[in-house]
Amino acid sequence: DQQVKQNSPSLSVQEGRISILNCDYTNSMFDYFLWYKKYPAEGPTFLISISSIKDKNEDGRFTVFLNKSAKHLSLHIVPSQPGDSAVYFCAASAEYGNKLVFGAGTILRVKS
Amino acid sequence: NAGVMQNPRHLVRRRGQEARLRCSPMKGHSHVYWYRQLPEEGLKFMVYLQKENIIDESGMPKERFSAEFPKEGPSILRIQQVVRGDSAAYFCASSPLVQGDEKLFFGSGTQLSVL
Numbered sequence: 001d002q003q004v005k006q007n008s009p010s011l012s013v014q015e016g017r018i019s020i021l022n023c024d025y026t027n028s029m030f031d032y033f034l035w036y037k038k039y040p041a042e043g044p045t046f047l048i049s050i051s052s053i054k055d056k057n058e059d060g061r062f063t064v065f066l067n068k069s070a071k072h073l074s075l076h077i078v079p080s081q082p083g084d085s086a087v088y089f090c091a092a093s094a095e096y097g098n099k100l101v102f103g104a105g106t107i108l109r110v111k112s
Numbered sequence: 113n114a115g116v117m118q119n120p121r122h123l124v125r126r127r128g129q130e131a132r133l134r135c136s137p138m139k140g141h142s143h144v145y146w147y148r149q150l151p152e153e154g155l156k157f158m159v160y161l162q163k164e165n166i167i168d169e170s171g172m173p174k175e176r177f178s179a180e181f182p183k184e185g186p187s188i189l190r191i192q193q194v195v196r197g198d199s200a201a202y203f204c205a206s207s208p209l210v211q212g213d214e215k216l217f218f219g220s221g222t223q224l225s226v227l
């Protein structure tokens with residue numbers, strides 16, 4: 001039962017262009033959403049988050065959009081840089097203090 | 113300002129042996145989570161602990177796996193009688209659990225290989 005789905009296993013983008021990573025969820029009780037970035041042989045590092053009371057959160061080159069009616073969120077990276085190449089995980093939480101449920105990840109490759 | 117510390121980074125065990133994975137949370141964090149990542153998959157929740165308490169173990173296999181977070185010392189994930197299917201990356205995360213900020217801070221993981 002995949003409650004959080006990242007349907008694109010990989011994405012390739014040219015340096016300087018926008019990267020858009022997508023995530024869908026099924027559990028309507030989720031109220032907090034996060035994106036993590038992971039390099040090989042390292043643990044995931046927090047990137048950006050959004051609460052269900054918002055529909056957009058921005059931090060520098062990274063913006064997360066939340067569409068609650070569609071149960072969809074996306075991460076925009078602009079401009080994309082080669083150092084952004086990593087695996088990106090979408091995660092969601094249904095309750096304060098509860099566990100995070102992760103998607104399977106999307107491999108982003110930014111070509112220079 | 114040390115992050116979440118996990119050791120060992122790599123652990124090789126033969127089938128039937130025991131594996132012990134250790135995790136020290138970030139300073140000031142009293143909540144620890146264990147996740148497992150199988151090849152080509154995302155992170156799967158295993159267990160959530162506070163000091164001396166297991167809060168949620170809904171992701172733990174019913175047999176051979178146990179976890180603890182004692183009053184003193186690191187959290188331990190113990191796998192008894194390991195099998196090849198236990199080979200995976202095991203990540204520990206900690207949180208200060210501040211309401212409205214539920215992000216977890218992850219360690220670098222322990223890569224368990226079962227021969």
